[in-house]
Amino acid sequence: MRFEVSKVLDAIEARLTTDPALARGVVDLSEVVRYADLDGGRPASLVRLGLLVDALGRYVAEENVPVYAVAPRGLISDTDLTSNERMVVRRWADDGKIEVVPQLDDRVLEVAELLGLPVLTRDREDHFRDRRPWVTEPGRLLALVSNQGGPALVARVGRGEAAPPVPRSPLGERLLARVWSCPAPNCTSYGSGGDPDSPFADMRTYASPVAQPPPMLRAGAPTCPRHGERLRDVGARPATEVLSVRIDGVIRQRFAVSEEKPVVVGRAPEGGSGIMLGQWLTDDARKWISRGHVQFILRGGEITVQDISTNGSGIRPGNSADDEARITLKRDESRVLGADDVVELYAGVNVGRSALWATGGNVQPESVMGEAPTMAFRPVGR
Ligand SMILES: [Zn+2]
Incomplete structure (x- = not known):
């Protein structure tokens, strides 16, 4: 496999999840690999999943948006893919990065319904309308279409108005x-x-x-x-709560805190399991924020934030911009996070519940296609 292609597939892999707390859309992998109109290339290409991942990021205007991919088992032996692509699909399946099913049936719709996620498909799903009547609601099905700024997701139903988030069934x-x-x-x-x-x-x-x-x-x-x-x-199952890291108005990453495991957020938390902010920080913020700065603990339905930093942090009650209302947290101090409270590690570096922010605040999130070879792969409209 060409080196660049394998790097793109690695970047895509980092956006694959079957975690109900983090997935933001559901896709049939065997469908998206066949969108040959997007690049005029081979009948099937795994790299097209990257276009979809990028489009989903632009759709929600957020960085690092993961997708839940379901593949019928036959895709692992589909000779329209290269042998290396088939090997990658098998590895993703074995590692639980994607879900593999003997027959697809309406599994993609089932996942979408159970998790309250949009389905990323060009199909109108008419044949499942009896079982899944919601497929006719605006914004539940999003189709990947060619667009000047790169392929974009467009609602199959409605006039493209922003659809409100759908809860889990x-x-x-x-x-x-x-x-x-x-x-x-x-x-x-x-x-x-x-x-x-x-x-x-x-x-x-x-x-x-x-x-x-x-x-x-x-x-x-x-x-x-x-x-x-x-x-x-x-x-x-231990409860989970999903939080977002928001830096200078842009949601960089979501993460789940469970009753099972506290999560450390900082410049570069030790142990590799925390949320690392270093790559998104200005020099001044990097100097201020400790390697492990705050710790989030979920217990009895409440999130407690504990400062573990050298310089301290703050809470902005109700996401208030008023500096008078800001509560200072010194090292080892902790506080229960109110529903709309936002933790401030440094000016403009915030963590709060994901539901707080309706938009990710970034119309052009970083692409997973950065390393794509331009000859083998040319996005439409560039
Ligand atoms: Zn099993």
């Missing part, structure tokens, strides 16, 4: 309140990692219980989408 809420277990060995979505003494135990990545994808319903029973096995309910 009641069934989705119920399914996502539980942890599920798949009887198939080494199930990356609903497994626990299997036998820790097995020589293969550490070779796969397993979805953490809080990030398990939504089960598929078959005859009313929660079922593993990949293995078709009936899932077992193994207990309550």
Whole structure:
């Protein structure tokens, strides 16, 4: 594979998730790879997923927007893809980056309904209208079309007015309140990692219980989408809350805080599991903000922010711009975050609940296609 192509696929991979808290749209991977009109190239190309990822970022005007990709198993052996692309699809499937199903049926629509996400498709989904009547509502189906500024997502229904966010379905809420277990060995979505003494135990990545994808319903029973096995309910799922990092008016990244695990945000948190802000900061902000600056803890439905920095931080109650209202947090001090409160690590460097900000504030988010070879791949309209 050409080096540039593999770098693009790596950039795309970083935007793939089946985590219900973070995914922002659902796509049938076998559909988008065939959008040959976008580049006039081969019948199928995995790199086209990058165009869709970019378009979704522009649609919500936000950086680092992840997509939930579902692929029928046949795509792994589809010879319209290069052998390297097939290998990448298989790896994404094995690592749980994408969801692979024996038959697609209406799984993409099911995921969208359970999670309250738009479906990224050119199909009108007419044949599923009886089962999923919401496909005729404005903004639920977004089609990738050629546009002057690069391919764009356009609502299939309505006049392109901004559609309000859709909540998870009641069934989705119920399914996502539980942890599920798949009887198939080494199930990356609903497994626990299997036998820790097995020589293969550490070779796969397993979805953490809080990030398990939504089960598929078959005859009313929660079922593993990949293995078709009936899932077992193994207990309550720890709650999660989604927060956004907003720097100078632009949402850079969303992240989930669960009751299971506090999250550290700072310039470069140690251990690699925190939220690293360094690459987005000005020199002055980099000097002020500690490597690990604040820690978010979710407990009993409340988010507590604890300062762990050298220079301290602040809370802006109700996202107030009034400096008089700003509450200072010194090292080791903590405070429960009100629904509309925003944490300020430095002027213009904020963290708050994602629901606070209706728009990501960036009409031209960074592209995953940055390394795309211009000869092999030419975006329409450039
Ligand atoms: Zn399974």
